[in-house]
Amino acid sequence: xxxxxxxxxxxxxxxxxxxxxxxxxxxxxxxxxxxxxxxxxxxxxxxxxxxxxxxxxxxxxxxxxxxxxxxxxxxxxxxxxxxxxxxxxxxxxxxxxxxxxxxxxxxxxxxxxxxxxxxxxxxxxxxxxxxxxxxxxxxxxxxxxxxxxxxxxxxxxxxxxxxxxxxxxxxxxxxxxxxxxxxxxxxxxxxxxxxxxxxxxxxxxxxxxxxxxxxxxxxxxxxxxxxxxxxxxxxxxxxxxxxxxxxxxxxxxxxxxxxxxxxxxxxxxxxxxxxxxxxxxxxxxxxxxxxxxxxxxxxxxxxxxxxxxxxxxxxxxxxxxxxxxxxxxxxxxxxxxxxxxxxxxxxxxxxxxxxxxxxxxxxxxxxxxxxxxxxxxxxxxxxxxxxxxxxxxxxxxxxxxxxxxxxxxxxxxxxxxxxxxxxxxxxxxxxxxxxxxxxxxxxxxxxxxxxxxxxxxxxxxxxxxxxxxxxxxxxxxxxxxxxxxxxxxxxxxxxxxxxxxxxxxxxxxxxxxxxxxxxxxxxxxxxxxxxxxxxxxxxxxxxxxxxxxxxxxxxxxxxxxxxxxxxxxxxxxxxxxxxxxxxxxxxxxxxxxxxxxxxxxxxxxxxxxxxxxxxxxxxxxxxxxxxxxxxxxxxxxxxxxxxxxxxxxxxxxxxxxxxxxxxxxxxxxxxxxxxxxxxxxxxxxxxxxxxxxxxxxxxxxxxxxxxxxxxxxxxxxxxxxxxxxxxxxxxxxxxxxxxxxxxxxxxxxxxxxxxxxxxxxxxxxxxxxxxxxxxxxxxxxxxxxxxxxxxxxxxxxxxxxxxxxxxxxxxxxxxxxxxxxxxxxxxxxxxxxxxxxxxxxxxxxx
Numbered sequence: 001x002x003x004x005x006x007x008x009x010x011x012x013x014x015x016x017x018x019x020x021x022x023x024x025x026x027x028x029x030x031x032x033x034x035x036x037x038x039x040x041x042x043x044x045x046x047x048x049x050x051x052x053x054x055x056x057x058x059x060x061x062x063x064x065x066x067x068x069x070x071x072x073x074x075x076x077x078x079x080x081x082x083x084x085x086x087x088x089x090x091x092x093x094x095x096x097x098x099x100x101x102x103x104x105x106x107x108x109x110x111x112x113x114x115x116x117x118x119x120x121x122x123x124x125x126x127x128x129x130x131x132x133x134x135x136x137x138x139x140x141x142x143x144x145x146x147x148x149x150x151x152x153x154x155x156x157x158x159x160x161x162x163x164x165x166x167x168x169x170x171x172x173x174x175x176x177x178x179x180x181x182x183x184x185x186x187x188x189x190x191x192x193x194x195x196x197x198x199x200x201x202x203x204x205x206x207x208x209x210x211x212x213x214x215x216x217x218x219x220x221x222x223x224x225x226x227x228x229x230x231x232x233x234x235x236x237x238x239x240x241x242x243x244x245x246x247x248x249x250x251x252x253x254x255x256x257x258x259x260x261x262x263x264x265x266x267x268x269x270x271x272x273x274x275x276x277x278x279x280x281x282x283x284x285x286x287x288x289x290x291x292x293x294x295x296x297x298x299x300x301x302x303x304x305x306x307x308x309x310x311x312x313x314x315x316x317x318x319x320x321x322x323x324x325x326x327x328x329x330x331x332x333x334x335x336x337x338x339x340x341x342x343x344x345x346x347x348x349x350x351x352x353x354x355x356x357x358x359x360x361x362x363x364x365x366x367x368x369x370x371x372x373x374x375x376x377x378x379x380x381x382x383x384x385x386x387x388x389x390x391x392x393x394x395x396x397x398x399x400x401x402x403x404x405x406x407x408x409x410x411x412x413x414x415x416x417x418x419x420x421x422x423x424x425x426x427x428x429x430x431x432x433x434x435x436x437x438x439x440x441x442x443x444x445x446x447x448x449x450x451x452x453x454x455x456x457x458x459x460x461x462x463x464x465x466x467x468x469x470x471x472x473x474x475x476x477x478x479x480x481x482x483x484x485x486x487x488x489x490x491x492x493x494x495x496x497x498x499x500x501x502x503x504x505x506x507x508x509x510x511x512x513x514x515x516x517x518x519x520x521x522x523x524x525x526x527x528x529x530x531x532x533x534x535x536x537x538x539x540x541x542x543x544x545x546x547x548x549x550x551x552x553x554x555x556x557x558x559x560x561x562x563x564x565x566x567x568x569x570x571x572x573x574x575x576x577x578x579x580x581x582x583x584x585x586x587x588x589x590x591x592x593x594x595x596x597x598x599x600x601x602x603x604x605x606x607x608x609x610x611x612x613x614x615x616x617x618x619x620x621x622x623x624x625x626x627x628x629x630x631x632x633x634x635x636x637x638x639x640x641x642x643x644x645x646x647x648x649x650x651x652x653x654x655x656x657x658x659x660x661x662x663x664x665x666x667x668x669x670x671x672x673x674x675x676x677x678x679x680x681x682x683x684x685x686x687x688x689x690x691x692x693x694x695x696x697x698x699x700x701x702x703x704x705x706x707x708x709x710x711x712x713x714x715x716x717x718x719x720x721x722x723x724x725x726x727x728x729x730x731x732x733x734x735x736x737x738x739x740x741x742x743x744x745x746x747x748x749x750x751x752x753x754x755x756x757x758x759x760x761x762x763x764x765x766x767x768x769x770x771x772x773x774x775x776x777x778x779x780x781x782x783x784x785x786x787x788x789x790x791x792x793x794x795x796x797x798x799x800x801x802x803x804x805x806x807x808x809x810x811x812x813x814x815x816x817x818x819x820x821x822x823x824x825x826x827x828x829x830x831x832x833x834x835x836x837x838x839x840x841x842x843x844x845x846x
Contacts, residue, residue, distance in 0.1 A: 049118025226291025376409030553629030615653025
């Protein structure tokens, strides 16, 4: 019997029985145990109807179907088939059909009852791809509302299945069946680089790490038998390692290859092979003959900057679970060995699991699927994890702007047309709205190019990539692109037909349509139009002559490669850009030319004319600004600004810049200090007049003066002292001159100014001769605060500071008299100052 020696064979009866009796089951089995190969066949034998197997990746879909067909000894397409976007094998008589999760989600949206389908197997649920999470929730919903007889089995390579079992619950958690570990042991060799090799800025992989990986591969070849499977993060690293292993039988394996190239890497060879791959080979895929794994320890995962609307593939350390999955590839057919290019200590610090895609992804397509299903935001669905609030909010706001959902989150007729396209909502919008601009065929070709990123080896010039694909320079990429173009045509056409209800909860929808007349435009501009419709927030203008940096309408800067053929283009529509952590500007990966007039039309919703009346560095700036998002198109002075807006700008400026921008006269400063003194020593009703308090009550005391402000120079004419008098509390203000007098009479008859400093006692600076005979220190604030006297020499320099005059005359004056009477002989220095006549004059000349 095929696969009789695989561990999952022993638990198939229990799994099938759980699917029959309970309707749901979770099968836990490690990589290589046969769950993808044997479970679908067992279910097909036991159930009446088709078994659909959902795989997370296209390569795994094709490989699984090929393996299943080989197990039953039939050609692919007879009873075992597969389907993915743009590719299908098999007709109506299939017993087992392997499909991509995304394709099955589309099918459910079109017909949720799945007629003729007995069971759905959702493979590799532990990877937590967004489409798989969505598919599982939809299947549970179908069982609850439409098809109680539909069996749903989720498979996982990890034992962490509590959440999965509960999500599949139909009254009680789904049964969990666990298969034994893989047949063969895998020895671990820790092989870190001789010196640490961190990631370079922008998440780039240091070439020294690739040197080390290649060296470890050569070591593995000498120490082991069998083929070697090498894990690196991406295609660039595959190329780098392949080049370093020149002379060896190296076979690259990655998702964008042609089918023939992938099958060559997956087929057993007569000579020893080195297969260099990415995370696509972690699970659901068997590379025959492999006995050794060399793991770089890196992966490339999508991340979305929700605040800027930019996505990027980020290079990161693998998780422990991913490292275990990779290692398991060496033990599928015999005892194996894994060489990990990091240390055991580093391994201990790895995350246990990679973050689920729902936590890091752009959720616009996810949100549209939920709305099309009739469950806006996922309400009522058994999602394994709630979507993050920030990402979901950004997604729903985008869908509302695209008129894909209404204010209640329900899908619109236009949203159904977009969903039928089967592309990201931005691209669906570009296809629908771009067709009247550039024609249906060109719109589809450009959107197909954007959705598949085909021909990206031609650099950042998107029209150049388009032309290369048309010429067929890369046959595999061209074939993929042409097939996607055809699929988009079918999707767009189906969106114009009456729609089947999107899910068990939702009503049917009607199609809408655009009305802009078509016009002939050059290919380069056609590409810019379609890109601009998809990403109006990425329309960008050069920051200056000879500059390769741009300002995007969404607010982020962007930079071209200095050698880019687009570097002299004043305006760009940017299709792909990513921003590395710590960098101000994003890197432009793909863009097309556009001109200002077309940009205004394409992104008309972002064009605005506003009167900007704002505070800028101590002055009021009044401008009329026309903008396309963050791009300023025109900026001219306002001749007659709105006085109310000017005053609001002044208030804002005062609050941001502080009160120092006002002209504080001596009278205003003195009044403020006296008020502060009363507040500190007498309390209510005397108000606080510190900066925070005055700014908080700005309208109460300065409001009437602000009504006269029309421009910056008017600020210098404000009478701040008069404004502050509005803060004097009534009726306590009638005693203000008594409680905090501005001047005090001294024995000589002079009225001397008191100097206040907030809560400190006021200072009276007076010539010593003017206070002869004064024994009682003056007090203020209803006798609570003694004045501090600064007694001055004839040169008006302090010779004594006291708040106790009686003590000064006894203890301090004799020394002052001894020191100064010879220096200032024309001034009186009596032995008895208490009986002397106070004077501010000098003695007459003899």
